[in-house]
Amino acid sequence: MKRRATIVTLGLALVALAGWPAFVAQRSAASDTSVVAQFTPAPVTPDYLQRDRLVQFYERAVRRSPHDQIMARMLAGQYLTRFRERGDVGDLRRARVAAQRSLTIQPRMNSGAESELASVALAVHRFRDARRYDGDVVRMQPWSPSAVAALASTDMELGEYVSAAKLLEKRPGPYTDPSWESSIARLDELTGHLSAARTHIARGMQQVDSVFDNSAEARAWFHVRAGELAFESGDAAAAEDDLRDALAIFPDDAKAYNVLARIYCAQHRWREALAAATRGSDLVPLPETLGYKADAQRSLGNRDGARETEDLIGAVERIGDAYGVNDRAIAVYESEHREHLDDAVRIARRDLASRDDLFAEDTLAWSLAMDGQWTSARQHAEKSVSTNIEDSRVQFHAGVIALATGHRAEARERLQRALAANPQFHPSYADEARRLLQTDSRTAVPPSGPVVKE
Numbered sequence: 001m002k003r004r005a006t007i008v009t010l011g012l013a014l015v016a017l018a019g020w021p022a023f024v025a026q027r028s029a030a031s032d033t034s035v036v037a038q039f040t041p042a043p044v045t046p047d048y049l050q051r052d053r054l055v056q057f058y059e060r061a062v063r064r065s066p067h068d069q070i071m072a073r074m075l076a077g078q079y080l081t082r083f084r085e086r087g088d089v090g091d092l093r094r095a096r097v098a099a100q101r102s103l104t105i106q107p108r109m110n111s112g113a114e115s116e117l118a119s120v121a122l123a124v125h126r127f128r129d130a131r132r133y134d135g136d137v138v139r140m141q142p143w144s145p146s147a148v149a150a151l152a153s154t155d156m157e158l159g160e161y162v163s164a165a166k167l168l169e170k171r172p173g174p175y176t177d178p179s180w181e182s183s184i185a186r187l188d189e190l191t192g193h194l195s196a197a198r199t200h201i202a203r204g205m206q207q208v209d210s211v212f213d214n215s216a217e218a219r220a221w222f223h224v225r226a227g228e229l230a231f232e233s234g235d236a237a238a239a240e241d242d243l244r245d246a247l248a249i250f251p252d253d254a255k256a257y258n259v260l261a262r263i264y265c266a267q268h269r270w271r272e273a274l275a276a277a278t279r280g281s282d283l284v285p286l287p288e289t290l291g292y293k294a295d296a297q298r299s300l301g302n303r304d305g306a307r308e309t310e311d312l313i314g315a316v317e318r319i320g321d322a323y324g325v326n327d328r329a330i331a332v333y334e335s336e337h338r339e340h341l342d343d344a345v346r347i348a349r350r351d352l353a354s355r356d357d358l359f360a361e362d363t364l365a366w367s368l369a370m371d372g373q374w375t376s377a378r379q380h381a382e383k384s385v386s387t388n389i390e391d392s393r394v395q396f397h398a399g400v401i402a403l404a405t406g407h408r409a410e411a412r413e414r415l416q417r418a419l420a421a422n423p424q425f426h427p428s429y430a431d432e433a434r435r436l437l438q439t440d441s442r443t444a445v446p447p448s449g450p451v452v453k454e
Contacts (some may be wrong), residue, residue, distance in 0.1 A: 039252035044249050048216055051082050055073070069110065069341070072102035076116040083123065085217050087284035089252060089325075096120045111140045114362050115150070122154060127355045130154045147210045159357040159388055161190065178204040181363035189229060190358065192388035194421070198229045220250035227259055232391060234422040236263055254284035261292035266425050270299045287313050287329040291336075295427065318345075327351040331363050341371040358384045358394070362422065366397045369404070378405045392418040392425035396433055404434065412437065 047054070058075040063285045065071055079095035082088070099116035106113070118133035134151040155164040171180055181204030190196035204350055205222035208214050227242035239264060246256040257280025264273035277293035280286070290313045297306040317330050328351045334344035348364040365380035381398040389395070399414030415433045419452050424430055 014196050036286075042212040044216055044219065045213055046212060046216055047081075047140040048085050048250060048252065051085060053080070055082060062101075067105055069105035069113070070103040072098050072105065072118060073110075073112045076102065076113070076120075080119055081114060081125075081215055081217065087286075091125075093119050095187040109140055111137045111147070114140075115147075118150065118154070122153055122157070122320075123325070125327075125354050127154060127157050131158065143172050143176075145172050146179040148172060149177065149179040149183035153186060156183075156186055156190065157355050157357060159355065159360070163186070176203060176207050178208045178222065180204075181207070182222070185229070186227070189232070189391075190387050192390050194229060194233045194390050198233065199228070199393060201225050201229055203437045216250040217253070220256065223249065223260060224253065224255050227256070231259070231263055232425075233389050234424075236267065236424065239263055252283055254280045254286065254289070256280075257283065258286060258289045258292070262445065265292050265295055266424050266430070268299070268405065268427060270296045274300065285316060287326050287333060289315050290316070291329070324350060324354060326361065328363050331367050335363070335367040335370045338370050341367065345371055345373075358387055358389060362394045362397055365401060369397070369401050369436075374401065374404045380448075390417070390421045392422045393429065395421070396426070396429050399433070400436070415438050 010431050049150075054450060055075070058071060058078055062068070062075050076095045076098035080099060083091035083095065095116060097111045099120065103110050103117070104256070113134050114133045118130045118137065121127070121130035131151070131154045134154050137147045138144075138151050148171075152164040152167040155161070159323045164183075168180075168184055169178070181200045183196040183201035185204070188194070188200060193263070202224060205226055208219050208444070209221050223242050223246035226244065227239040230239035230242055232235070240260065243256045243263075246253050257276045261273050261277035261280060264270070264276060273292055274296035277289050277296060280289040281293055290309055290426045294306045294309040297303075297309060303428050307437060313330065313333060316326060316371065327347045329349040329353065331344045334340045335348075346368040348360070348367040349418045351450035352360040352364050356361075361380045362384035365377045365384055366376075368377035368380065381401040384394050385398045395414045395418040399411045399418060402408075402414060403411035415437050418425065418433050419430065419437075422430075
């Protein structure tokens with residue numbers, strides 16, 4: 001068994017070495033050049049090409065050694081990696097079974113199995129279960145930066161920002177840890193420190209890119225996050241470079257295509273938006289990506305295609321959202337397009353019940369606002385900006401709601417902040433913010449139709 005694993009590893013190494021020059025040539029300068037100046041990444045291991053073979057290898061190992069908790073845990077890890085690569089929720093069920101098997105074999109001090117179970121719970125939006133598993137791992141490994149960072153990240157998903165900040169006050173150990181850097185970046189992003197967030201994600205990206213046997217998907221994820229933070233900061237060119245880097249590492253990265261589609265829509269680059277959204281939704285039919293596809297189709301005059309894509313979003317809601325993992329994206333799309341608003345409010349409330357973070361508050365606030373429930377919307381909008389977040393969409397939503405409820409000075413400040421962070425943050429909301437600031441209207445006039453102006 002060890003010999004076969006070695007052969008697979010060597011094969012991946014040879015493919016990685018062959019692809020290294022192409023990746024290095026395509027890699028753009030990082031957002032914070034002081035952090036990663038003159039940095040050359042390690043060869044990319046295209047492990048995604050061998051994922052099914054690796055899964056089968058560990059499945060056979062588990063069948064041969066049914067009482068080996070390590071093999072069961074490693075199989076769970078392979079299922080999870082394949083889920084992140086392809087978005088098949090069936091792999092989450094398989095990962096949970098394998099990780100639970102490992103935990104049954106070794107119920108005590110099995111931090112690996114509990115970490116995998118936390119990852120599964122997080123993916124299916126059982127955030128409180130994830131926090132329980134993450135807490136167990138920290139109790140077993142209080143010296144592990146990645147364990148503490150995972151718990152802090154779960155706290156942030158639950159809106160427990162004070163708890164997360166306390167966990168991240170001091171890093172255990174002297175070494176740079178990618179998970180730690182990504183958690184710090186997330187906290188900085190949520191609390192209005194985008195520049196610091198970009199620095200931390202660049203550090204984590206450098207560390208992940210320096211290790212030869214890190215999975216391609218894990219390496220690409222840091223580049224996607226760098227792209228998201230760059231776009232939030234109004235640096236669309238750097239964002240596009242980061243996302244192209246992600247695709248050079250992992251060509252089938254649906255998340256990278258999703259963010260590219262968002263950027264292109266915001267810039268009214270509709271043909272490029274359609275291409276990116278089509279490719280991304282073909283890989284994984286996320287409602288957000290499908291929404292960008294429908295907007296691009298509509299803007300290019302393909303109304304029938306847009307309706308078909310919207311029907312697919314409805315199908316995802318009806319039959320493809322068993323765990324509620326797409327609730328937020330569906331509520332955002334329906335509220336932005338002022339469609340099925342009762343449904344949007346209901347779904348947004350369900351999302352808030354599962355995790356009371358600021359984005360859940362923002363989604364419900366805007367759904368209520370578009371449904372004409374401005375007073376209730378105001379209560380949730382105030383919570384959505386309570387951490388001083390710089391996210392332009394969140395600030396815009398809160399600004400429009402403040403204006404509609406008579407808080408004119410606050411509305412002006414929030415609309416200005418939305419445009420200051422990113423003058424081109426949305427295909428129509430950015431122009432709407434400028435219009436409201438220029439007219440100084442006493443009442444908010446939300447968009448009367450789809451977010452895309454035809």
